[in-house]
Amino acid sequence: MIKCSIIGASGYTGAELANLVQQHPQMQLKGIYVSEKSADAEAELGTLHRRYLGQLELELTPLATADVAKAAEGVDLVFLATDHKVSVALAPALLETGVTVMDLSGGFRFDSPAPYDKFYGFTHDNPEWLEQAVYGLAEWNAAAVCHAQLVAVPGCYPTASLLALKPLQEKGLIKLDTTPVINAVSGVSGAGRKASMVNSFCEVSYNPYGVLNHRHQPEIALHLGNPVIFTPHLGNFQRGIVATITVQLAEGVTQAQIDDAYQSAYAGKPAVRLYNKLAENHWPSINGVANTPYCDIGWKLDSETGHLVVVSAIDNLLKGAASQAIQCANIRFGLINYPLSKKVAV
Numbered sequence: 001m002i003k004c005s006i007i008g009a010s011g012y013t014g015a016e017l018a019n020l021v022q023q024h025p026q027m028q029l030k031g032i033y034v035s036e037k038s039a040d041a042e043a044e045l046g047t048l049h050r051r052y053l054g055q056l057e058l059e060l061t062p063l064a065t066a067d068v069a070k071a072a073e074g075v076d077l078v079f080l081a082t083d084h085k086v087s088v089a090l091a092p093a094l095l096e097t098g099v100t101v102m103d104l105s106g107g108f109r110f111d112s113p114a115p116y117d118k119f120y121g122f123t124h125d126n127p128e129w130l131e132q133a134v135y136g137l138a139e140w141n142a143a144a145v146c147h148a149q150l151v152a153v154p155g156c157y158p159t160a161s162l163l164a165l166k167p168l169q170e171k172g173l174i175k176l177d178t179t180p181v182i183n184a185v186s187g188v189s190g191a192g193r194k195a196s197m198v199n200s201f202c203e204v205s206y207n208p209y210g211v212l213n214h215r216h217q218p219e220i221a222l223h224l225g226n227p228v229i230f231t232p233h234l235g236n237f238q239r240g241i242v243a244t245i246t247v248q249l250a251e252g253v254t255q256a257q258i259d260d261a262y263q264s265a266y267a268g269k270p271a272v273r274l275y276n277k278l279a280e281n282h283w284p285s286i287n288g289v290a291n292t293p294y295c296d297i298g299w300k301l302d303s304e305t306g307h308l309v310v311v312s313a314i315d316n317l318l319k320g321a322a323s324q325a326i327q328c329a330n331i332r333f334g335l336i337n338y339p340l341s342k343k344v345a346v
């Protein structure tokens with residue numbers, strides 16, 4: 001049994017994680033934490049998130065930053081489901097205890113501090129751990145995740161975008177010096193549980209935001225190895241992301257090469273479901289992935305112009321956060337592939 005604790009467990013991704021850890025046949029949930037002065041301190045998780053009423057009965061323990069090492073006592077693995085700045089503040093003391101850390105924030109997704117000043121609005125003061133952290137895109141980085149003490153679980157939009165684009169990039173199918181264009185829409189849970197004007201019910205519309213300056217643009221570009229134009233949109237639904245991506249292919253790339261790129265990249269990778277065997281008018285959708293750990297990918301080539309449209313869909317709280325963190329933990333500790341293993345019911 002891998003013993004786990006979760007810091008930030010009352011939030012949207014933290015609660016999903018708590019549920020997945022509790023259901024995991026080879027994991028044990030030892031502690032769930034919130035900030036020192038949290039309004040939710042001592043509450044049962046199932047009373048905050050009623051889907052889990054009577055199932056998640058552990059109480060949320062308040063944790064002072066200075067005492068964070070307590071969350072590592074007697075456990076093998078700590079999940080950080082906290083804001084970027086909080087994760088950067090908490091991770092070093094946890095790592096010093098020798099525990100493995102899966103961080104769901106963007107606090108360790110880059111290999112240098114520079115993007116933090118420009119895109120995150122704070123100065124990163126831990127370049128050593130930035131260098132050591134492994135980017136946890138589970139289908140692509142398993143060999144490195146296997147040995148990592150600190151895993152930076154990718155952002156939700158980057159997960160959808162990278163899983164769609166990497167098969168093309170790795171096979172050299174994207175035309176040199178061109179920039180894939182990613183238009184993506186996310187449900188409101190992507191903004192977290194804390195109330196704000198932006199995610200207030202009456203304010204949410206369908207609109208772009210972060211145009212040409214969203215922090216996921218450099219994250220996608222870094223881990224793809226190609227610049228991208230990324231435009232996120234806020235949708236008036238709870239959870240899920242659909243990314244519609246337009247790519248200019250290299251001269252002469254055929255349908256067979258594209259199909260082969262996706263099939264060979266994701267053979268034996270049950271979290272990714274390919275739509276090319278479905279009828280032409282079937283595309284990945286929010287309904288197809290919400291509340292599931294899957295990434296669905298479909299594509300269509302315009303053979304006259306060499307443009308490819310790729311559509312990728314995930315649940316932002318699962319494949320975009322909690323279930324991808326569990327996939328990384330499974331890889332790191334050699335566990336069964338829960339919740340994707342066919343032997344275990346989800």
Ligand SMILES: NC(=O)C1=CN([C@@H]2O[C@H](COP(=O)(O)OP(=O)(O)OC[C@H]3O[C@@H](n4cnc5c(N)ncnc54)[C@H](OP(=O)(O)O)[C@@H]3O)[C@@H](O)[C@H]2O)C=CC1
Binds near residue numbers: 086
């Ligand atoms: N929502 C999403 O779709 C995705 C989110 N992420 C990232 O995952 C992280 C968590 O996101 P999300 O679940 O949405 O966030 P929420 O705002 O829903 O939850 C944040 C959690 O952190 C707790 N917290 C805040 N400060 C501290 C602290 N100092 N010590 C301990 N706990 C603290 C909060 O509780 P309290 O304030 O009561 O203490 C709460 O439990 C973020 O970095 C986010 O960017 C990544 C991918 C997708």
Ligand SMILES: CC(=O)N[C@@H](CCC(=O)OP(=O)(O)O)C(=O)O
Binds near residue numbers: 186190
């Ligand atoms: C709808 C919404 O607000 N989404 C969030 C992305 C959430 C996510 O992926 O988190 P990271 O911050 O950990 O990268 C945003 O655009 O900021």
